[in-house]
Amino acid sequence: MSIVRTALPLVLLTGVLTGCAGLQKTDWPTCAAVGGVTGAGLGAIESTSWAGGGALFVGTMAAAYCWVHGDGDEDGDGVPDRRDKCPGTPKGVQVDADGCPPPAPAPMVEEVVVVQEETIVIRDVHFEFDKATLTAADKEVLSTIATRLKQETSTAQLRVTGHTDSVGSDAYNQRLSDKRANSVVQYLVESGVPRASFVSVEGAGESQPVADNSTADGRAMNRRTEIKINR
Structure with missing residues (x-):
């Protein structure tokens, strides 16, 4: 006993x-x-x-x-207090083997790709027959273009080129394309696009066709004004 x-x-x-x-x-x-x-x-x-x-x-x-x-787990993170290098971790936070929350991931930086060059092709501006005078419908189309161009930065450079179909002589089409390019620019400036943004205004006549001039549809495609934007 x-x-x-x-x-x-x-x-x-x-x-x-x-x-x-x-x-x-x-x-x-x-x-x-x-x-x-x-x-x-x-x-x-x-x-x-x-x-x-x-x-x-x-x-x-x-x-x-x-x-x-005593070797408990005061903050309830699953890591014993004697090994917990980050005591007092809020409940529910994921921790590593040392009881510390993992480092925050590096912020994702989205790279913004700026298109350095863009060309706006205007084919719905037909002018009056054999003239460089804008019609009411032409002005409506160009008003939309003006709104678009006014959103560009002040450093953007605009180059305007007028084109014609092959009907008429080369010299005649050259002069007509010049006048039409200047008519477009004049209206855009009156609509609020800074004149300083236009670094060149010229006509290419019939020298740069994009379609077959032997068809009506092809000639319509060739009668156009192009606005090249360089940012």
Whole structure:
């Protein structure tokens, strides 16, 4: 019986301290309470007069052991406090092996591709027959173009070229294309496009066809004004 009385306290005390080792430091009152009950039991084994002293002694030891050796997870991130290099991580935040949130990913920088050169081809401006005078329908079309051009930066350079079909002499078509290109520019300037943006205004006559001049549809395609935008 004396062996049991000697060994049992050691077994129970070891069990209490082992259990406390897995608790958080803030749980030391619980350790103390469990230790106190255990101590009282140990004391009672020896004598009822030892119960109070045993409770105090074992309870104190259990609380101290829990405080010193406790290795809990205060912030609940799954990383024990002894390895947690970032204590106090907000609940629900993903952490790495050190208990720290991973670094924020580098911001994505979207590269804006600026088209350096663009050509607006105007084929719906027909002018009056054999003239460079704009019709009401022509002006309506050019008003839309003016709105578009006014959105360009002040550094954009505009080059306007007039083209004709092959009907008539080369010299005649050259002069007509010049006049039509200047008529378009004049209207665009009156509509608010800065004149300084136009770095060249010229006619190419019939020299640069884009379709077959032997057909009506082809000739219509060739009668055009092109506005080249260089940014």
